Amino acid sequence: MDRVTTAITDLRADAEATLQRLAGPDAVLREDQWAAIHALVAEGRRALVVQRTGWGKSAVYFVATALLRARGRGPTVIVSPLLALMRNQIEAAGRAGIHAVTVNSANTDDWQDVYGQVQAGAVDVLLVSPERLNNPEFRDQVLPELSRTAGMLVVDEAHCISDWGHDFRPDYRRLRTLIAELPSGVPVLATTATANDRVTTDVADQLGVSHSRDAQRSAAGPWDPAEALVLRGELDRASLRLGVLQLGKGADRFAWLAQHLDDLPGSGIVYTLTVSAADELAAFLRERGHAVAAYTGKTDPADRERAEDDLLANRVKALVATSALGMGFDKPDLGFVVHLGAPQSPVAYYQQIGRAGRGVERAEVLLLPGPEDRDIWAYFASLAFPAEPQVRVALSVLGDAGRPMSTAALEPRVELSRGRLEMMLKVLDTDGAVRRVKGGWEATGRPWEYDGARYTGLARARRAEQQAMLDYIATDGCRMEFLRRQLDDPGAAPCGRCDNCTGHRHDPTVGEDVRVQAQETLDRPGVPIAPRKQWPSGMDALDVPLKGKIRPEDAAEEGRALGRLTDVGWGPRLRPLLRADDLVPDAAVDAAVEVLKGWDWAQRPAGVVWLPSRARPVLVESFAQRIASIGRLPLLGALADSAPPRYTDPEDDSEPEPPNSAQRLAEVYRRLSVPPGIDPRSGPVLLVDDVADSGWTLTVAAALLRRAGAPAVLPLVLATTG
Structure with missing residues (x-):
């Protein structure tokens, strides 16, 4: 056995041992997990991993982190979008003997201590939100040192970097600049479970990861070290039983959930499209004796963490949640996901139902669409990137000011709501037209072109996705196959498990007493x-x-x-x-x-x-x-x-x-x-x-x-x- 083969064998043995500390003594690396780990650790390459929820993407970066740290490399920086996801990642890292810390909006008092630990070399993993990357103090004082000393950069939920994706976050775009400033040989890993071909290509381009590998090809064989690695697997979820139940009136849907919630296996999540629907439904289900809690973006952070813990420990039957409970929430035995109202794209729907059935043989996935869904979709569509004249006004105001302006000071001069104004400024920041500084925003004076064709294409794509969601509801074909085709999964085939494949439908009937109570509640x-x-x-x-x-x-x-x-x-x-x-x-x-x-x-x-x-x-x-x-x-x-x-x-x-x-x-x-x-x-x-x-x-x-x-x-x- 030559020296290279021996080194690879030893590395894999170390990787398997680390995985077993993370996931248990029977855990074995998948071939594509090993391919990604080898590319990152042994070759310092960049990799994009698109795999279904529960496949083990986090195992890739935690195992790679342990191996890199053992070889004297600096800490791994993980860019992660949600506090719930960060908490899960810290707990998982601890199981593998990896010391992980986070810097986010919920632990501001700990920031200086965390920075000190990082500088002292005591931290293996630093988790940061994408928004933190452009905090002036973090960007100017902390990020340069991290860029110089980082052992690996991980971009979790990487579809957020693409405005073609279902959960676009402008701050993710700053990663392109960060990656360009990394020293040569620092590995970069991007992961996501929900990206079709268009999003995958866009993410790969923005991260400087060339699309060099066939989506379904195993990476076990040799490759050109100069190429980046794109690994994309099949997206079937054998545990999920998909179904649609059209009940029409809101009272009928409330009543059905009140009567049938206990029939669903284990504990789970009931998703709603709006905060008010989550609050209304949670209150009604509690009135009917169900142990549930509401979970939305307006829920107090401490209450949200308590609700997550209650669901993880099965102290509640369900969390009634908006998309605030989404990416990365890790409960392998989650028994069901029900949607009261349809998300506006099949890709977003697949992402949310992916929470269920990761560690159980069977999980129920049910969609209860409503007539109000299209109106809610239209509202979200109205929050798109502004028209060019509004953008030019903002740039002109900043340019004429000659000083930094806060969002509040800019707001009276630009005809945009606060939320859209902030989103626009973040995009302009990543495009180099403005810069966030202490005291607000300032114009850079750099030329900037409005990409009208892209934004028109985005609007057209959103409309197509909404129609696809309506088609999913109406289809008489296999539902899992439909979703997999929307995600451009070439292995899409009938699942044999959904309501259309089996002919098994959820019973739509509800008792008159519960229907009357639901109607009275909604009235x-x-x-x-x-x-x-x-x-x-x-x-x-x-x-x-x-x-x-x-x-x-x-x-x-x-x-x-x-x-x-x-x-x-x-x-x-x-x-x-x-x-x-x-x-x-x-x-x-x-x-x-x-x-x-x-x-x-x-x-x-x-x-x-x-x-x-x-x-x-x-x-x-x-x-x-x-x-x-x-x-x-x-x-x-x-x-x-x-x-x-x-x-x-x-x-x-x-x-x-x-x-x-x-x-x-x-x-x-x-x-x-x-x-x-x-x-x-x-x-x-x-x-x-x-x-x-x-x-x-x-x-x-x-x-x-x-x-x-x-x-x-x-x-x-x-x-x-x-």
Whole structure:
């Protein structure tokens, strides 16, 4: 046996031993796991691994880390997108004797200690979020040393680097610059479970990983060391039993889950498309005696961690979750994944159902689509990269400022919501047109071209993915084969396990008592509207003399809406109502009466005022008239409107994009006033409108009425977008 063969044999033996510490004494490396480890450790190459959830991608980078550290290399830096995923990775690393630490938004007090451990060589793995890469202090003070000393870079959930992927994160794009600055011979590994050919090619290009290997070819044989390695396996999941159950009404879907949740094996996840749906469903299931918890992006971090632990320990039957519980959550015995509402692409759906059945022989996967799904998809589509004129305005403002500007200071000058503005700035940062610095953002002055063809293609691809999701729901063919073809898996074939392959369907029937209770729950109107507490920053740039905290003597009281546009129960009723301008229907008035009966105000309203509306004047005025008549309250009239509002209908796709908070505030501040005919001094005013979106219309109207003598203002609206 020659020296090279002996070295390879010894390396594999070390790799197998490390894997057994990680996964147990019976664990054996898959051939493609070994191929990736050998390429990383022995040859310092770059590799892209696209393999199904549960295949063992994390084993590749943990085993490679242990082997590299044993050979005197520096720590592995893992870029990981979610806190839940980081926690799982740290626990897994510990099982293999690997010391892993993290720097993220939840442990800011530990950052300096962590940096000290890294510099002292005491850390084997440092996990960071992609957003951390462009924190000015981390980027300028920590990252250069990490780039110089890192033993390996791992990009987990690498599909996030591609805006063709289902979970695009702009900060991932900064990795291209980081990789370019790594010393020669530092291995780079990118991993994902959900990437079709287009995403795989884009990720490989952005990471400088050439597409040099056949997707299904084993890497056990010899290769050119100059080439990067792309390993892509089949995506079938033999444990999953896929099915679709179309029940239509939200109450029927709530009732089905309440009646059949205990029939599903083990514990699992029920995914919803919105935060409000998760909260509603979790509350209803608890009322029916089920041990469940809600898990969303708005859940307190400590509560989220507690919920994860409860699911891992089977102390709950299910977490009712949004996509906040997604990538990397590791519970091998998860027995089911149910979706209340369809994700907007088969690729995203495959990623989420991949949580189930990793360590059990059978897991149930069920989709309960709803009529509201398309409206929710349309909302998410509206958050795409802005049009070129808006981008140019932002670049011009930054260029003229001559100093760093915070996002809040930039917001009044650019017609974009805060979230879209921040996303745009991150993309421009990775493109080199702007730079994040202490104090905000600054223009670099570098030339920048708007890639209109790419963004048009993205919009077209999103529409195609949404149609594919509808096709998945409607297909009479194999569901797993359908998903695998969407992921460009050349091995896609009928699974023999799904509802279409077997003819086995979930029983759609529910008891009348639970259906009635579900309907009553979803019919229950009343959503609190928290009053605004502070004016947006930078209003002086718009010649609006408002800043700081809103004075208590100008503030509205907590308001009420009949429901949210995203609610499973009220959303489907409110959205059609807001698409027309007709007299308010009796059902909405009856619901408003129920809300008023349950409103625990300090003092009963003494009169009704309504807000003027260009889009729905009949609806709003008739709503105010009906409420005043039923409550026997004086109808004081409408506020005066000096100009037609620019922003009219958030439900109409043909309308211009709503302005952001600062510009919305400036607009209503300039046009609203209290006319001479309204005297609000006799008692609290009930302020009626159709939709509460940004909240600034209600805030300005309340301040005007308070200054005109109203002792309190109580907003009442048909719907809220929150």
